[in-house]
Structure formats: structure tokens, C-alpha cells
Amino acid sequence: MKLTILGCSGGIGSGRHTTSFLVDDDILIDAGTGITTLRFEQLLAIDHVFITHSHLDHVLGLPLLLDAVGEQRTSPVVVHALPEVLEILAEDLFNWRLWPDFRAIPSVASPWLRFDPLPLGAMCTLGQRSFTPLPVQHVVPACGIQIRTPAGSLVFSGDTTQSAAFVSALNAIPDLRHLIIETSFENALADIARESQHHWPDSLAAELAGLSVHPEVWITHLKPGNEAAIMAELRAAAPAWDVTALQQGQVIRLD
């Protein structure tokens, strides 16, 4: 399994893109502005999109993707997410006002878009790759995603603040090789982080202290302009962990 980081910033500006990862050539994890770095042929090859939550920085490329490729595809793009998240996408995005409902275009019988509810505890297997939503804590319904392969597991937290359920879920993955986890704000903005249910360096350090597994830890969703400061605070707060800032364009392989 090859994971290509199309976007991993907490915002835009100066070439930064928001969250979107490509799994091999056919699956997306989230559809932030990172999706715009793909060529049209690459967009056409995407059969499945897993969405962690409904916030715009994670979904804004999805309606544009469907509009771009729908006509040239022979099967619908399948969007997998928690049932609550799909409900929000249906009511607030694909609602014929903000964007057409591609679940009925060109017809309900043969649409460009299909929703696949994936509740916590369920698993979706596509070839050698299995996707499992994990519980996290954010201001809207949200999940992390475990990608299991024969060579081990990778977990992406999506957006979250501290969550005992997430730590328990991680500790139950003995083959966890990579953990991509967010830290959006520096410690001075802990109040805003708490309010918006994101991590800050001290909260992430506390979370890592609860881990009994030892994955490589990659930090994502850093706020633009504050990347270096957040990483410096994180290294100071969690000296036992060799945390690294995830980079746009980076490839993580599990094979």
C-alpha cells in the first residue's frame, strides 16, 4: 500500500493544501484542496473516497471531483463515511442548492455518486486494504481511519482532540506502524483548540503517553505559519517520541 500526501495543512496559502491522501491510485482519504494537485487521469481513477468528517477543509474537493469525472466514468464514485457524516453531506452539500445531488444524476438507477454508510465497528475491504473507522472527538461527527494491509496498519486521526476511546483503539492495533495525527494549534492557543476540539502540543503529548504501541508518528493539520512553533513545542512536550511533520508530496509505504 502506498499513501501519497496530497495535502496535510490546517489551511491554505503559499502552496499549502488541506487534507487529502491518495491510497495507491484508486482511493482517497478526505477530499480537501490537496485533490487539486492530481491530474485529470488520476481523478478519473478514483473509485472510493473515505471521509473523516464534513468540515469543508476535508470535503470541498468532493463535489468538484464528481462534476469533473462523472460523465467519463462507468461506475459511481463510492463515498464511505459514518452514517451521521453522510446525512450532513446530503442535507448541507449535495442538496441541489449548494451543489446538485449526484446520487440522482444522471439517474437514480445509474448515478455518478453512491453513499456507503460505514459505522464505527464496521470494516470495508477493498483488495488487500481494509478500512475501519475509529472513534475520535471533534465538534461534528467524525472518525479516524485505520488502513490495514498484510504488511501492517496505518491510522489517520482526522480532526480530533483528546479521546480515551481513540487511544484504546490504537492500543488494540498490535501491528500499528504509522500514526498520522493532528496538532492544529500551539500551546498559547489551547483555549481555541479546546473550543474547536483540536489538539495542541501538550494535549497530544498526553495522548502519546497513553500509548502502549510504538508507531512512527506524523503530525498533520498544522495551522499555516505556525508549523515550526507547534513542532518545537511538541518535541519539547513529548521528548520520548520522534515526531515528524507530515509533508505534502510525501509517500508512506506499507509493503
Ligand SMILES: [Zn+2]
Ligand atoms: Zn474539522
Ligand SMILES: [Zn+2]
Ligand atoms: Zn480540518
